[in-house]
Amino acid sequence: MNDSETARPSRFDATGRRRPTSERWKPRRLNTPSPLWGSNGVSFGPDGRLYAAQFLAGQISAVDTTTGDVDVVVPMDGPVQSPDDLAFGADGSMYIADLVPGRVWRRSPEGDYTLVSDQVKVPNGITCVGDRLFVNEMRMNGRLLELFPDGGDPVVLTEGLALGNAMQIGPDGCLYYPHMVTNEVWRIPVDGGAPEVVARDVHDPVAVRFDRGGVMLVLSRGVAGIVTRIDLHGTGSRSTVTSGVVGLDNAAFDAENRMFVSSFAGGGVTEMHPDGRTREIVRGGLVGPYGVTIDLGGTVHAADHYRLASPDDSGGSERAPGAHAEQPGRAVTRHLMPFSHGIAADDSGLLHLTSQYGSVRTHDPEHRTTRVRATGLDQPLGIAVGADGTLIVAEAGAGRVLAIDAADNVTVLAEGLDHPVDVALDAEQRCYVSDDRLGAVLRIDGGRTVTVADGLGAPQGLTVQGTDLFTVDTGARALKAVSLITGETRVEVEDLAVGPPPGLLPRAEVALFTNGMPGSPALFAGLASAPDGSLLLSANGEGSLLRLYPASGAADRS
Numbered sequence: 388m389n390d391s392e393t394a395r396p397s398r399f400d401a402t403g404r405r406r407p408t409s410e411r412w413k414p415r416r417l418n419t420p421s422p423l424w425g426s427n428g429v430s431f432g433p434d435g436r437l438y439a440a441q442f443l444a445g446q447i448s449a450v451d452t453t454t455g456d457v458d459v460v461v462p463m464d465g466p467v468q469s470p471d472d473l474a475f476g477a478d479g480s481m482y483i484a485d486l487v488p489g490r491v492w493r494r495s496p497e498g499d500y501t502l503v504s505d506q507v508k509v510p511n512g513i514t515c516v517g518d519r520l521f522v523n524e525m526r527m528n529g530r531l532l533e534l535f536p537d538g539g540d541p542v543v544l545t546e547g548l549a550l551g552n553a554m555q556i557g558p559d560g561c562l563y564y565p566h567m568v569t570n571e572v573w574r575i576p577v578d579g580g581a582p583e584v585v586a587r588d589v590h591d592p593v594a595v596r597f598d599r600g601g602v603m604l605v606l607s608r609g610v611a612g613i614v615t616r617i618d619l620h621g622t623g624s625r626s627t628v629t630s631g632v633v634g635l636d637n638a639a640f641d642a643e644n645r646m647f648v649s650s651f652a653g654g655g656v657t658e659m660h661p662d663g664r665t666r667e668i669v670r671g672g673l674v675g676p677y678g679v680t681i682d683l684g685g686t687v688h689a690a691d692h693y694r695l696a697s698p699d700d701s702g703g704s705e706r707a708p709g710a711h712a713e714q715p716g717r718a719v720t721r722h723l724m725p726f727s728h729g730i731a732a733d734d735s736g737l738l739h740l741t742s743q744y745g746s747v748r749t750h751d752p753e754h755r756t757t758r759v760r761a762t763g764l765d766q767p768l769g770i771a772v773g774a775d776g777t778l779i780v781a782e783a784g785a786g787r788v789l790a791i792d793a794a795d796n797v798t799v800l801a802e803g804l805d806h807p808v809d810v811a812l813d814a815e816q817r818c819y820v821s822d823d824r825l826g827a828v829l830r831i832d833g834g835r836t837v838t839v840a841d842g843l844g845a846p847q848g849l850t851v852q853g854t855d856l857f858t859v860d861t862g863a864r865a866l867k868a869v870s871l872i873t874g875e876t877r878v879e880v881e882d883l884a885v886g887p888p889p890g891l892l893p894r895a896e897v898a899l900f901t902n903g904m905p906g907s908p909a910l911f912a913g914l915a916s917a918p919d920g921s922l923l924l925s926a927n928g929e930g931s932l933l934r935l936y937p938a939s940g941a942a943d944r945s
Contacts, residue, residue, distance in 0.1 A: 395419065396457070397422060397930070398420070398423060398424055398444070399926075404932070405882065406931065407883050411937070412937060414935050418698040418786070419717060420926075421670060422669055423448060424444030425443050425444070425649070425652075425654040425674035426655060426656060427441065427471050427637060429473075432475055432479075433496075435641075437641075438481065440470040440473050441470070442907070443692065444683065446459060447467055447470055450656050456666050457669060461481075466500050468895070470486075470512075471511050472553060482536075483581065484507075484512070486509055486907070490503075490507075504541055512554040514556065515553075523551030524548060525550050525897045526568075526902055528547060528548070529547075531548060531575065542579075547582075549566040550565075552564070553593065555597055558597065558601035560577060563590070567592060567593060569587075570592060571588075571589065571592070572585045572592060589605050590609065592606070592607065594636065596628075596671050598640050598644055599644040606636070610629075610634075613628070613635075614659070625697065630665055631699070633720045636725065646661075646667065653696075655668075655669045674692050675691045675911075675925060675930070676930070676932060677689070678729040678741075678915075679730065679914070680923070685918075689883040690727035695730075696717050699716040706872050718930075721752065722752070725905075726744050727742060728741055728768055729770040731770045733772045737752075738750045741780060743783075745759040760791050763779055767782050768782075769847075773790075777791065779818055781807040781808055785805070786807065786831075787802040787804065788800045794812055797806065800818065801820070801834055804829070807820055808909060809914070813851045814851075816825075820836070821849045823846055823862075824845075825848070826843045826884070827840060828843070828869060834928060838857075839869055843867065844860045844862020844863040848912050850915055852922075854871045857869075859885060864884075865879070866883060866914075866922070867879060884928035896909075910927055921937070922934070941944075
């Protein structure tokens with residue numbers, strides 16, 4: 388790693404000084420690590436800090452909006468699994484919408500957790516009105532409920548929400564909330580009554596917020612970062628500003644009426660001015676990354692759960708080993724594409740992607756079109772492209788390896804595996820598969836599997852270069868190589884920022900689906916080979932992409 392790179396705290400390493408170590412490879416970050424695992428619901432706490440929920444990590448952090456300092460308050464190895472929104476009560480308690488398990492928690496000012504309810508399905512938007520607590524459901528025909536932290540059954544105010552999300556009480560005493568599917572904003576009195584549509588044809592509404600002056604703003608979850616202001620007291624007129632913050636998620640206003648927004652796609656925290664100008668408070672980054680690939684033009688592509696992303700200095704041209712940026716760049720959104728996990732480029736410029744929620748897609752970046760290749764699969768993850776264009780897919784949930792031909796016919800190459808997570812092909816088109824539960828890399832021979840290497844921790848990302856097979860052993864936080872001639876296994880790179888931060892207990896596996904909605908995807912540290920002999924690795928613990936250059940062919944970057 389380049390020693391001139393500024394040490395910045397990341398979500399994996401509070402010192403910002405942790406580096407991969409290797410005698411064989413020279414690692415370089417392609418993008419700056421992020422302090423947050425994405426950013427979802429945000430709310431100012433009684434201490435004046437902005438608290439940001441991180442759904443994918445099961446974590447909540449407090450942000451000092453003056454300094455940008457980030458402190459973890461609700462760690463990922465605690466009882467909360469998937470916080471998507473939060474609110475503070477009058478006594479300083481934090482209330483948390485724990486989406487996947489369907490729970491709402493109270494965290495006392497002293498840090499103690501109490502389960503408020505497990506009767507809410509896909510809880511998302513949550514807000515406090517004095518001592519009262521309200522939550523809605525992000526599902527079709529969802530409900531808006533009042534909950535009672537001190538005991539009592541939930542009270543349903545209304546049903547029929549078309550995916551609810553961030554809501555807030557307005558100056559008229561009504562709760563305002565979006566219907567994301569129908570692009571509407573609705574309201575209902577806090578004491579119940581008939582719900583009323585307030586605005587139709589709102590651009591991709593994800594959150595309804597009021598500033599300190601009672602002005603209603605509706606955030607858009609699209610690429611442009613649109614915020615719509617709606618006049619509730621006069622003509623109902625609207626005005627919009629475009630911020631450029633991709634995938635807006637939520638917003639909060641401080642005591643000076645400054646607006647701070649989060650992004651589910653790129654993470655970070657941004658101050659947004661009324662005219663759409665922005666100022667970064669906490670830098671964004673990759674919420675994963677998951678799979679990684681490189682196209683023939685030299686552009687690096689990462690499957691980053693909600694989007695396709697690239698480091699902004701990969702830009703379509705190879706960077707010679709001796710010519711490098713002194714500081715890593717940013718991750719930029721190429722295309723919003725929920726939910727993307729495995730990725731492989733082919734020689735025609737197409738990108739092939741898997742989603743752990745069951746599909747395989749082919750995306751054409753030039754024409755911005757996407758073709759569905761398969762659906763109904765059980766947690767497909769790693770993907771590779773054969774010389775004839777056949778897609779090879781690791782179907783982790785079903786323990787199978789699949790082939791998808793040009794006509795989208797799906798055949799089984801191997802089955803009965805434990806948890807296959809990635810696939811790779813050698814020059815002779817032999818297929819290798821990593822199994823992170825078995826701790827092994829296997830080769831498929833005529834429908835049977837032959838062990839190539841075992842005794843590994845949790846091998847995930849997989850690629851072949853010549854007679855060497857490389858895998859990311861997430862259990863050992865190391866890149867390992869296996870000789871396809873001798874079977875020898877050797878450690879190539881150590882101290883990789885993959886998986887949860889050191890010192891945390893592994894959290895319980897969070898469900899992939901919840902009440903018909905997407906839940907939490909499994910972590911996946913992808914690996915790919917570049918034409919120049921370097922390797923690309925998803926350092927998902929810190930939210931960066933690493934490029935590893937062979938030490939013998941790289942200029943000294945230390």
